[in-house]
Amino acid sequence: MVMFYFNQHPVSNSFFIATAPYADRGLVVGRVPFFWYDAELDIFQGDIESFTTASDISPKVYALNGYEHVSSMKSDPNNERLIYLDYQRQLIVALENFNTWVNTNITERVIQEGLSDTYHARIAYDWLTGNIYWTDNKYDWIAIKSVDHPDTSAYKILIHEGLRIPKAIAIDPIKRFLFYAEYGYSNTILMRSDLLGGDRKIIRSGLRWVSDMIADHHSSMLYWVDNTRLSVERSDYDGNHWEVIYRKSSNVFFTAIASYKNLVCMVDYYIQEVSCINKITGTVTWTTSYNYKFPWGMDAYAIDNHPQEAHPCQNYRCSDICINTNDGAKCICKEGYELEPNNPKNCIASNILKGKRLLFTNGTDVCMFDIRVLTGYKDNASCFMHWNGTINFIVVDTNRTKLFFHDESKSEIYSYDLKTKTSKNLVTSGSLSGLQYDWIGNALYWSESDIGAIKVASASMTDMTTTIIHNLDRPRNLEVYPHGRMLFWIAGTSNAPMIQSYSFDTQNVVTILNRATLKDPKALCYSAGHEKIMQFTTLVEIQSHQGTYMMELVGLFFQLIYRRSRPLLRWPLLIQIFNGKKLVNACETNNGGCEQICFATTYTDRECKCSFGFEIETNGLNCTSKCNDELKKILTKISTAITIEYQIEHLRTPSKLEVGPGAQKE
Template sequence: METLRLTVIAIILSIGYCQSDKECISGASYLYTGKRSLTKLGHTCQRWDTGFPHKVKKIPQDGGDHNYCRNPDRDPRGTWCYTTDPAVRWEYCDLPKCESKVLVVWAGYNAKQNSSIFDHAKADPEYSSQNNVPAGGMHVEVHKNSIFKAVETDEKGEKIFFTDLKDNYFGIMDVKSSAIERHLQGKVGDIHSIAQDYVTKNFYWTDCKTKSVWVADKDFKAQFPIYNTEPYKPQAIAVLQKHRKLVFSTYVRKDSKVFDTQIIMTDLAGKDAKVLFRYPDVIEVTGLAADDERIYWTDYLGYASKILSCRFDGSDKTEHYFQKSSELRDIAVHEDYIYVSDSQKRYNYFDYIRYHVQILRKGTNQIFTFSRPDLPHGIAILADKSSPERTLESNICEKTCGGICLPNQKGFKCVCSPGYKLQPKTGKCVPNIVNDEYLLALDDASGEVYQIPLSSKGEFSVVHFGKTNHISTMTTDVSTGTVYMYDSDTSDFKMGRVRFALLNKDAKPLGSSVTGKVKDIKLDPVTKDIFYVNENNDIAFMNRYGKNKKVIVENKETNSDVKALAVDSKQKMIYWTDTMGEQGSGKVIRCRFDGSGKQVVLDNLNLPYGIDIDYERNKLYVMDSKDGSIYEIPLMKLIAPVPLKKYKRNDLMDYLYSEKYFLTKLKVHRGFAYISDERKLHLLRYKLGATGPKALVNFGPSVFFKASSLSVYSRSFTRKYIKRLPNPCLRKKCKSSCLALSKKKASCI
């Protein structure tokens, strides 16, 4: 990704005036208290408290018992005065604004180019107005194939925090070096807004997909949902630095319309919640910000937008600005100004699309507008926002905490990421690994593996296989619990043990790389041979050590799209689903372990994805992702091609019809079908053949962004159904690898 080089160090100069070769005003010009009394053209200023020679309509806030330059009406062009020349009523003074390096920064998204930039402008509109500074004023570079959304900056003006919904990560950009750190890879979901606590350096964000407010430590070693907003979706968020509170907004839609909204305040641990406002006092709160005195927000009404504020207890609700035909979204505040992004599409004289970023001076109706071709996302102030006048409490979280230290009324609380537990003696966060009866689920979006006990009521653990980059697919040896995985970043196969996860042992490379992507991988539990499908939709083989790789079925279909594999170790057959690139043309195909005897088993399926073999019932299960169907086909009676009407069909539509779904992976075990749904954050568990409201239920935690592999480990199941299966390779003495062809026959390769 190309990066933006911001070559500015932002500083805030204190209110007053500075004297160099030429006097200039630092800060808001209406606060100027100097003694300049001459205009730009040399006219002497008239006293403000007299009416001669001109009638005075504006009086400065210091009373005006003098003839010094002032700005009582907050004119963006700066200070002025009435003159003593009867022919010249008033004139601007020769008091320019000192150049400020404070910037307002936002992300601009170009949908046609699918790119984002960090756009910016001088935060002081007076300086821009007086010096004709073009909006921005600095060169920016385009970040291709990215959608930057939430934007925030640190207290010192040295970092820009943002989310990229395209590459799915949380970014931290160093302003000086332009270096970008990536965090939460694959876990961004739909983050709308982010904020940072300047004391602990913890990050807070709202995620509409998980319907939670999250927090992470400054190094992103741990992240934790501190507030669940169900059934509402969280939207805007801000940290009240001085008051050590968190404020965020939530909303819920019905028939595409917002019918309930809240502004909620909690402590920094997400506790002691208090609703400050709710619908209809607020309609849709899209942005939140705060200074040391007030909370500010944007409220979208559907046909217009408002900017409002209140005190920290919710009192003194004040409307600052109302604009029709606008869609004010994000908001920031700094000193005398309020900054908002407007996502309302507009057209100029040349019919080009334009969007606005607006600056409102507090206490006035003065609006300064920057017009841009890119849709603005997020807005923040890049400056040193620390102040000697504002003393924040000391960081009580500097004490040892292996997870995230959350300040609360009692002091602080140490919490771990979901999937970990806190060890009281060491203060470290460790996974709670179990040794038997569990489901392993791989989240392809984040590359993490989750262990879920089959008796789970929501508990789970994160399984780490040491230094792996990004696991995209995996399979489990049901006899030993060994996990075989494919690392898409290094194109390598690796193996690891779940029980070694607590020791953080690295997964062992199999010394075998594959050119291109591996879409699915399955293991024969008897011979330990591994079968996988590559990006060319070929079915390939290798032994458990990653050697003797061989394509056993070369796919010559141009529109082929193989989704999943299943291994029948009893009959020595491989099955796979192929959507053939379109709905209504899907197939299930099978062949022997050596690739011979290829034939179509099922044809003209809608969109087949998941497939599995159940050794307990000796059945083949095929799941159609769009129909919401799971077909049961006895393997002993399977004669290709199979007429679907002849076999049992588990119809999940009665449980899925009211929601959007896209069923992908399937694992059948002990009468239950475990299903991944890419439209949900959790797995599903369906009791095969059952009916009623409890037939299909959520299973495990709500942490999945894209569950791509499911496998089960059960010692009792293995002893009863797997160890009894024949292994013809035991009699075959092969120098390299052995392929089982039937119950009694095998071949060396």
């Protein structure tokens, strides 16, 4: 039987007639390269529900490039397309003209470049709009792109604020929900949002290592694999009716999960095995062993997994990305662009930086890279400001899109508006040895090593300077921690260095590290997310015909920038990061004051949550265990299987209470 249907190109909105035989179905498994085995796709063709372990099912093979690593995979049988994330090349790739017989001229097309090099990243696919979603736990964001957009570097970051180590991701395009797991060593949480990344809600906590998940739109159930708990689990879309449907007895490394009708299938990389189980009973229906050939990514390729229906984006012409919402179609723009005020479907550049960027100066020019060069993305540097002077310090105000810099030859601090491209003299200074910007107080701080002082001035008012700290020993490389109301700097000589701090609350200078633990630090960087001050003892030396310059480090992997773009860099002196609104997230600091889970509701507000078995106290910060009497009343009413395991610190056994129909008995 062959079904004919109308399909829409997600960008052009043109229509064409396509065919998709119901017989063109099966389970597609990505095998990673290992010693003498090259990467390949194994296609187990047929109705997956008819697979039995006793039957001999030989897969059809599609050879990939020998070094590819398919770390996540999604199918699009309506468009004869298979999409996968290639960990080795840091790409999202589409195989066009794909079918399970592998009898067509299959072609490879790159959808997205510049992903970070992590095999924990996963993808989710909206087959109605043709949008691909992916997690990136190095950049801590969830991004989206139309698979048919011709620009392979165009993407939009949907979720970034308050997001920590996202891994698994799933989507239900029919009910318009996005699900993702935020990893924590002792507490992984499952989140739900709309397809725009808004209306975020914690639906499940108390999990451990959720490596992959899938949303079953037929039953409105969410399925996931947890490597620490050795289990396959499920809940409804609200996080209720949570249960373990399958558990292994020993170490596992689940890398993928797929759903098809009454089955869920999993890849266990640790024992090189692919298996399918019944969704309700957990009974194993089919298993195949790979014998040292190491499967990883997987998906069910079946048209009945991807029903077509009318949707708001179907006839909506967005220039970049169209997303279905409960209020209709919504156009969004790729990074660095915004909707045109008089045309909510067309995107225009929002400022000259066009998204998250690394800024650097060589003294006379300020230039930029795409921030993804930090993980290997190749990007050409472009310069946007030329200055007749000597720039020796730059800092950025990402919220107000302003750049601040110090001209050493004029001993003055200037501001530069990234939208209007105009500069303004703010304040006259001495000889600077450090410059930082406080994005909460909208203030500039700088150190003057020759007079041993740290000064402050308003970033919006001119000629108003105050010396806040005197009598320091050669302060330099200043760092500011706005949420903690603190300053950090390097002091002393290269033979007797110190790292010191100043609290605006106590107004005391404290030496936190001295020469006994330091080795001539060259730069500092305070990470609010990790609540750590980082010191760099080795700087990147840039050789040029005009001498050797030292690049100040504010992050990691800057050697990649120099190595990949040497002709354009010339002699950079300083680097700063233009990184949107991430810095003002209330949960970044001290977990927002929450005892257990901090959930950022806006850029500056947060809400405290508690793990399963705890409830929030009246102060809104701390958590209290629910009383034993209440638990006893609940437990006496439960007639199904119950598993209670206690935390054993040395064994690191997960704490949990699992109840519900079909819960696994132990």
